[in-house]
Amino acid sequence: MDTPDSPFRHVLFLNWRDTRNPEGGGSEVYIERIAAELVRIGHRVTVLCAGHDGAPPEETTPDGTRILRRGGRHTVYARAALTYLAGRLGVGRLGHRGLGRPDLVVDVCNGVPFFAPLYAGRPVLALVHHVHREQWPVVFGPWVARIGWWIESKLAVRVYRRCRYVTVSEATKSELSGLGVAADRIAVVPNGTPDVVAGPAPRTTHPSLLVLGRLVPHKRVEIALRTVAALAADLPDVELVVAGQGWWEPKLKDLAVEMNIQDRVRFAGFITEEEKHAVLCSAWLALTPSIKEGWGLTIVEAGARATPTVAFRNAGGVAEAMVHDETGMLADDEEEFILQVRNLLADDVRRKAMGEAARAHAAQFTWEAAGARFANLVAEIATAPGAADRQSIRR
Incomplete structure (x- = not known):
């Protein structure tokens, strides 16, 4: 267990999916690779995400990341809040297993955020891969699209107004700035390139x-x-x-x-x-x-x-x-x-x-470099003025 003066932190990621989820994609790869790098450095990492068929409610990956699966595609947001509060109060199975109160909550905002600042009582880092202005009307009808875009572009910006942000590209940083997020609150940590573990294979003989x-x-x-x-x-x-x-x-x-x-x-x-x-x-x-x-x-x-x-x-x-x-x-x-x-x-x-x-x-983009940059951000936020006040109740 980390001590109050330890340089290592307990980082909790709130994300709607994991890489084993049939609908998982690049966002999930990013989170789990960054989590693995944080664990390798010495941090403790938990990812809380939606459950899905064929996956256990809880497991630890070979890299050492703890995965908790609660709720489903639409209920994971409410279940995340309830699970977090149960762990914070030390009640129920999750509280007993030591979810406790992490040093930093990374709220992964895939269009719909988890609104962690409303209940975390801890520093919250908003992770935004991209802004969904164009996706809302493509995936949903006009009314749902309007509501979704209002949540993402107006309500979330208000709720996370005191939080730092991290994203994967300068393009998304620019879009977030356009929504009213101050540029000096947004860090950019690009993806790494997945390892190539096999030898080259031949090209097809046809286009x-x-x-x-x-x-x-x-x-x-x-x-x-x-x-x-x-x-x-x-x-x-x-x-x-x-x-x-x-x-x-x-x-x-x-x-x-x-x-x-x-x-x-x-x-x-x-x-x-x-x-x-x-x-x-x-x-x-x-x-x-x-x-x-x-x-x-x-x-x-x-x-x-x-x-x-x-x-x-x-x-x-x-x-x-x-x-x-x-x-x-x-x-x-x-x-x-x-x-x-x-x-x-x-x-x-x-x-x-x-x-x-x-x-x-x-070859310029490595997960080691991305993990190091993310770890610097974790340390910066966890030790920022006011962070100690939000962390007054230790595990």
Whole structure:
């Protein structure tokens, strides 16, 4: 157990999912990799998230992070507050197991925040991967979108007005500043690049494209499908692999049939790390047609295998995960997106040079460096003036 003068802290992450969740994505990878780095340094870390089928209510990862699963997709927010308060008061099973009162609560705001400042009694760090202005109307109807955007852009800014923020890109920092969060309260800690643990695999002999990620509307996989349809006449052997799962998959499969490209598109579903490595190595190009990304983890994952990416310039942090015209291409609209894909597939020399530049660029981002920056932020917030007052009741 940490002592009051210990440099090591108990950090609690409140997040709606974990990486084992079928709907987990880059946000969850970021949190669990940062958590693992904090544990490696010496901190104690708990992640409280939603439960899901096939996962135990509690476990400790091989990296040493404690995972607590409570509630479901919509109830995790209330259950997080109740669980936290039970631990704080030392009542119930969780209190007995020592959730206690952490030194820092990291409130991961994926559109809907946990509102931890209202009940934590501890310093709270708001972690925002990206602002969801564009996603709300894409995923929900107009009324829910208005309410969701009001919560994110107005209410949350008010509730977290005394909190520090951390995000993964300068693009999101700028958007948060536009909502009224002072820039000097926002730290930027980018993603690291996942380790490449296997050797290189050969490229396909035919033109091949890859989309990697959750299959949900705001990822706009439809654009990748329309790209294949547009290229089919000139490139009859072009293939698209869609790797990932999500509730939007049936719609995408129907669209592939409607466009008569079902024989050119392979929906791979959930893939293992080994399978992901293989498809990232074998693809000629990776596509990121998403409407918004906080960073662009799949871009650096592809880059680590010397695979360049085509994405959209106005999609947030993707413009920082790549260097335009060096490690990949950024488009302003769908027509330009398709044109860039066409041109790169036709130019072996340029595409391979971009791939090598992408590999070098991805190598600059490490989880060790990200974890160290996050640990500095933890120490800074936990020892800031006023933090001791919020931590007057020790474990």
